[in-house]
Amino acid sequence: MKQKLEALILRAVETLKNDGVLAGDLSPNIILEHTRDPQHGDFASNLALMLAGPAQLKPRQMAEKIVAALPLESSVLRVEIAGPGFINFFMNPDSQYQIIKKIHEEGNCFGLSEVGAGQKVQVEFVSANPTGPLHVGHGRGATYGSVVADLLQAVGFEVHREYYVNDAGRQMDILAASIWLRYMEECGEVLPFPSNGYRGDYIREIADDIHNTSGNEYRRPVELVLEDLPPDEPLGGDKETHIDALIDRVKTLLGSAAYQDFFQIGLKTIIRDIKADLSEFGVTFQTWFSERMLMDNGAIGQALARLQESGYLYKKEGATWFASSRLGDEKDRVVVRDNGQSTYFASDIAYHMNKLDRGYDRIINVWGADHHGYIPRVRAAMQALGADESRLTVLLVQFAVLYRGEEKVQMSTRSGEFVTLRQLRNEVGKDAARFFYVMRRSEQHMDFDLKLATEKTNENPVYYVQYAYARVCSVLRQLDEKGLSRDSLLGMDSLEQLKETHELSLMGLLTRYPEVLQKAALNYEPHQLINFLRELATEFHTYYNAHQFLVEDTALRNARLNLITAVKQVLSNGLGLLKINTPEVM
RNA sequence: GCGCUUGUAGCUCAGCUGGAUAGAGCAUCGGCCUUCUAAGCCGAGGGUCGCAGGUUCGAGUCCUGCCAAGCGCGCCA
DSSP: OHHHHHHHHHHHHHHHHHTTSSOTTOOOOOOEEEOSSGGGOSEEEOHHHHHHHHHTSOHHHHHHHHHHHSOOOTTEEEEEEETTTEEEEEEOHHHHHHHHHHHHHHGGGTTOOOTTTTOEEEEEOOOOOTTSOOBHHHHHHHHHHHHHHHHHHHTTOEEEEEEEEOOSSHHHHHHHHHHHHHHHHHTTOOOOOOTTSOOOHHHHHHHHHHHHHHTTTTOOOHHHHHTTOOOOGGGTSOHHHHHHHHHHHHHHHHHHHHHHHHHHHHHHHHHHHHHHHHHHTTOOOSEEEEHHHHHHTTHHHHHHHHHHHTTOEEEETTEEEEOGGGGTOSSOEEEEOTTSOBOHHHHHHHHHHHHHHTTOSEEEEEEEGGGGGGHHHHHHHHHHTTOOGGGEEEEEEOOEEEEETTEEOOOBTTTTBOOBHHHHHHHHHHHHHHHHHHHSOTTSOEEEEHHHHHSOOTTOHHHHHHHHHHHHHHHHHHHHHTTOOOOHHHHHHTGGGOOSHHHHHHHHHHHHHHHHHHHHHHTTOHHHHHHHHHHHHHHHHHHHHHOOSSOSOHHHHHHHHHHHHHHHHHHHHHHHHTTOOOOSOO
């Protein structure tokens, strides 16, 4: 409908060019928008306001010329010039009715499109360190990333979802050491726990499992553990120095093989937990990409070699640096430390090279907003690798600040004082959690009030939308109870009976759904879909209160039933895309 | 100090990429259930769009400068 109008306007512009009213080289960007006010018709264009300047005419005169040049078309009822020079289009209601037929024909596919044209997109999201269960902060990135991926797929992109597992590096060593220390406690030993260690209960559970299967096999004398260790922070020392020394000690005492056992068991247990957690939350991945794999298969070396070839590496103070400042970064970055170990950034360069080599047209990283300072160096790396860095899009997700009523909830992974995603799901349910997480723009700081979300009151907007769906289902059940029949074909032939304002605006909304999907997908803005569904639910509830659907008049009844089942279909499609349930009874 | 993000009704947030009288939910107040589910609907009040300039037919939206909040500025990940 919209595209048809745009074509008409384009032809009018061509006509005016031929008539010499407009310069031939002018190629105006035709903006046609749905009106907010029905008095302004169904669509409005500001074209005359844009072209008045170049054509040296007053806006309203320009508008008159455009309207005069506009080809006649039966679906356009009339055209008006209004305000400073807007052109308002009033559509023939007959054309509106088509949307109901279209929705019934296309069913679950209504709204899907091919604007993505099969382009390959990789979306990397969550990628939380596997050092503990996901907390509510990760929940937002998980929901946002998965919905963005699903939206892109819905509009015709070929999407690959990926979780980057940071299974290398110091944090993992701290995890392994933490598990072993708890294991020692399981063996009956008493020893201090480092202030920097992971304190969560899940650490004890893992240690307990190991002790149950392996007994005291990994037990070592406490004196040897503590001998000559630099003091921890509470004792006036440095916590980082302390824990690094402790890790080295654990490695020595256990030996490399046994240490790896602890490391691997910890990693596998936590990954398994995260996977299950996300899966229950409706978030799945095609690939869990291991950072260690990049180290083991030489990918990091290859990436650094490519940077070397292009002349972006140099040595300084024993370390190897990447000259990222030559490509827009604030300063140069170390890729290989003076102790010979590559940095996390080096892994990430290799990871992005891997993504590029896999041939994605578009690479999307969903990151926590605290990582924004990291973006310029990754872009620099992509350029240095000879890639078009515009293929990379980084989407930042602000943290959700948790409240319980007025009280802010403090969180720290290491101290174990955090609300897990699983706890949140148990408290408020998957539907409400997902809905809340993507209800707001991702860059917007979000206050997540646990108390409010826990109370299952009608303040929870997800119920509002689900209730609209359940109401349609309820009407259909009533049909049987009242002994009335439904004749879908008769309804389709009687659509012109739908003349009420509520009915017309409801149809107008339904028409917009495919456009909303596209816009939400291409702008990476799931909240636009949420807003649309809320609006559709509102329109429906209003209609429900204003008119009876199950009326005696067979033609009208069936026409209305076709309309509200179309609403049901679109609610189902939208909520389905968000992986939110559509209960038939509430 | 530099950089990124944010600032819209009492609170939480939209605002369709520069359009017509800035919207919604919650909260407050007043109405609507013998009729398809009241987890609903109708109505009222509530605004210096952080502040000050600028760009143009037109600015919450764009540019500049301030103010405030959050985050980031490691040979951590």
